[in-house]
Amino acid sequence: MTRAERIADGLRTRIAQGGLRPGDPVPSTRAIMRDHNVAMATASRVLALLQADGLVESTPGRGSVVRAPDGVDPAILTREGVVAAAVSIADAESLRAVSMRRLAAALGIPTMAVYRYAPSREDLEVAMLDAVFAEIELPAETGAWRADLEGAARALWRAMVAHPWFAGALSMTRPAAMPHAMPMTERMLGGLRGAGLDPVRAFTDYLGLVTLVRGIGATLEPELADRADTGVTNDQWMDLRAGDLRRIAPADRCPHLNAIMEIGYPYDAEVLLESGMQRFLDGIEVCETRRLT
Incomplete structure (x- = not known):
């Protein structure tokens, strides 16, 4: 990277971070020469690079200023x-x-x-x-812990269906601080506390429930991409691969798998969600009932 490119990169950063806003003057060639101890040609090259990026423009009587993007609805440029x-x-x-x-x-x-x-x-x-x-609309609280947890989990699922990339982008181990995620977190923790769980157990089961929903949600984007690439649905793909599966899992060694292959399995991510969620919540209910008896 040349000296001019390094100086230009520093000014780009100031513009990107809002230190220099649209209409603000940028350092003149003389100021660049003085501040960075470079020749006139180098200083001129700095401004030329920024102009080529569309970040600055020359204005009569003011020199170079940060250029306001044009051709775009100002309401979008927030x-x-x-x-x-x-x-x-x-x-x-x-x-x-x-x-x-x-x-x-x-x-x-x-x-x-x-x-x-x-x-x-x-x-x-x-x-x-x-x-x-921020788009997620939680249903009104019912006061019944299980209904409130189901409502929150289904609302999270609907967001994943609407935005198939969403589940895969969520981190369960290093989550970012997201203000609009807090209502969901509070609703789920409140439901689990309402079930009788202490704070630590409630948080553990909150992570477990979200991971369950996220895990199924993470299958949405790859399946949509595969369907777009091949034109083949999940069920059709399984039909095409049935012979391969039978070869590696013969009935004498894998009778249970062959039983479902004979019946056929209509894959549905939402069925998996409901089944997993109900069994997860059943487990909480049984455990708490035993604890209290």
């Missing part, structure tokens, strides 16, 4: 609008498709301008997750 655009791309194409370059193209702004609204790719992803949590 942090919330940029995050919403990123969510739309992820919904349509996958989370992997969301890059700063792809997002800039969708918004019609220079790539570096995206950093004004999201300082990093990691920051953008956390904001996207939090935006999805």
Whole structure:
């Protein structure tokens, strides 16, 4: 990286982080020469690089100033609008498709301008997750711990169905701080405390229930991608692979697996969710009943 590129990169960072906002003057060639002890040619190159990025423009009487993105609805060019655009791309194409370059193209702004609204790719992803949590509408509390937990878990599931990338992006071991996730957390913890669990056990089972929902939700995006790539549904894929499965699992060694192969299994992620959730909550209910008797 040349000296001019290093200096330009520092100014890009200041623009991305809001230290220099649209309309603010950027250092002149003389100021760059003085502050960085470089020649006029190098200072001029710095401003040329920023102009090529579309980040600055020359104005009569003011020199170079930070350029306000044009050609875009001003209502979209907010942090919330940029995050919403990123969510739309992820919904349509996958989370992997969301890059700063792809997002800039969708918004019609220079790539570096995206950093004004999201300082990093990691920051953008956390904001996207939090935006999805903000969409979740929890049902009214019933006062019955099990009904309240079921309602919260199903609301979380609906968010995963609406945004297939969402489940896979959630971390259970290193979760980010997301303000809009707190109502969901409080609702589930409140339900578990209402079942009679102490705080530690309630948090353990909260993590278990969310992991259950997340685990099934994480199958949604890969299945949609596979279906788009092949045009084959999950059931059709299993039919095509039935012969391979029978070869590696003959009836004399795997009678139970062969029994379900004979009957056929209509795969449905929502059925898995309901089955797993009910058995999970049954377990809590049985354990608490035993504890109290």
